[in-house]
Amino acid sequence: MVATSPSAPATASQLHSTLHTTVIDWYEANARDLPWRTPDASPWAVMVSEFMLQQTPVKRVLPAYAAWLERWPTPADLAADAPGEAVRMWGRLGYPRRALRLHAAATAITEDHGGEVPSDHAALLALPGVGEYTAAAVASFAFRQRHAVLDTNVRRVFARAVTGVEYPAQATTAAERRTATELLPARAETAATWAVAVMELGALVCTARSPECAGCPLRAECAWQRAGRPPYVGPARRGQTYEGTDRQVRGKLLAVLRDAHGEVAQARLDEVWHDAVQRARALDGLVADGLVEPVGPGVYRLPQ
């Protein structure tokens, strides 16, 4: 038996419990009112939001999310339509392969899961476009299960509050997974709320650029704060160059296809980029990815 004071938490379990209460209380008072968090949001709606939120900010997702679910309220509705329609509906959210994968996931759900988004983590992970994060997020948010949900926000909160550094490493480490697992509340329902609460804290307060430490509920116990908020030291954090890349050319090509609503002749595509070699490489890449379908010599369209 360990002697513990009745007033001060002494065990790790008690410390964690205090941490959970602090963050969850903050969440209850400060959470954004997002449509995929409402009680009537279906597991499919949660899954759609998670796909769209992969590397795209909430503000830009909101209108696309509403339009998507209005058109395809269930996985079967989406699966019944052409993949090209998903790509078109995706609009300018970026990374359009996500649209293709969401369509493929909807097809798999329809064919292999009776049209219902699976609640099992392994089954979710097996779906196209669903990785470690998204599987945990859907299982946690939609089905209130107990999973470590480790996204960029949570990783940053842990880096600061637990490790005492400004930014996490580039790639997720085993130590981070261990931290996320250890801090997970025992009760599934509490764990699910904790997961979304820590994410929200990272998104609203413990932000990448200019964290609002003054308004942070973890200010007193944050390791980074206690250390005097030392600046990041380490290898330069990679900047994403975009201008002149194949990604930019792909984007321009696909924009023409999206807006065309039908077949597009080569000449229309040739207008978007001056370098014929890079243009051809980008178009080949789009075809290889299944985002574009050749229908004849010099004629293309979105996949049907």
Next chain:
DNA sequence: CATCCGTGGAC
């Protein structure tokens, strides 16, 4: 495990 994959907004 590093790299590729869009787009736009904030500073």
Next chain:
DNA sequence: TGTCCAAGGAT
């Protein structure tokens, strides 16, 4: 103004 970065996944 250019840099940074935003609920990642696949290879």
